[in-house]
Amino acid sequence: MKLLLALSVVALVAQPGQPRLERRTFKTPDGTIARYGLAVPRSYDASSPRPLVVALHPGGGAGMLFYGDRYMRSVFLPGLSALGSIMIAPDAPLGSWTEPKAEQMVLALIDAVGREFSIDSRRTLVAGYSMGGAGAWYLSARHQDRFAGAIVIAGRTGEPIETLARIPTYVIHGRDDEVVPFAQAEARAAALERMGRPVRFEALMGASHYAMGGYMAALSRGGRWISDQWNR
Structure with missing residues (x-):
């Protein structure tokens, strides 16, 4: 079924030099109407392909329209601004990123945005916090x-360890995380390092699961590390 993009578009006012921000809806191949936020750098030129960031929101936004867009603007855009990327932030269907419906929606959205914009397919990054972190692993x-x-960021995973971090993966976890145990995240990252996987683990002192502000500097460091891996 042909994917229908931009059934509705809401442009948001941005300051000079800030990305162009939009809230959009689109129809997925199975007919679901999905919502997502879009950020496009003001300097975007179709002759120069851009990285793409897929930003996955945490749980807790049930019934809140454009929940992903809210997190994109407050967390992922400022944290990953150095990448100069186009960014998309969908709302999770069924309140999860690890369901087949969400998986297919994200892939369809990547394809649709790639048809509209000049995207460097070798530089597509998935980033997420909490439930979104689980989605990034998945x-x-x-x-x-x-x-x-x-x-x-602060994400758990049930995926077999041998499937993880075959691509550059930056893992950020607070030592005081009361939801996803720090020891589990640390042990997983250490095991992946022993396997020779391209993974970097950053432990944050005093950071609880819900203290998103405490993760911002680490998110920026993660973006720079990913960019360095791409430029090798």
């Missing part, structure tokens, strides 16, 4: 052909 493990990097 999608990057299953689609190494579609993603070239992942940033996981």
Whole structure:
């Protein structure tokens, strides 16, 4: 079924030099109407392909329209601004990023945005916090052909370890995380390092699971590390 993009578009006012921001809806191949936020650098030129960041929101936004867009603007855009990327931030269908419906929606959205904009397919990054971090693990493990990097913030995963971090993966976890145990995240990253996987683990002192502001500097460092891996 042909994917219908931009059934509705809401442009948001941006200051000079800030990205162009839009809120959009589109119809997925199975007919679901999905919502997402879009950010396009003001300097975008179709002759120069841009990286693409897929930003995955955490849980807790049930019933809130454009929840992903809110997190994109407050967290992922400022944290990953150095990448100069186009960024998309969908709302999770069924309140999860690890369901087949969400997986297919994200892939369809990447394809649709790639038809509209000049995207460097070798530089597609998935980044997520909490439930979104679980989604980043899930999608990057299953689609190494579609993603070239992942940033996981305070995210758990049930994926087999041998499937993880085959692409550059930056893992950020607070030592005081009361939801996803720090020891589990640390042990997983250490095991991946022993396997020779391209993974970097950053432990944050005093950071609880819900203190998103405490993760911002680490998110920026993660973006720079991913960019360095791409430029090797």
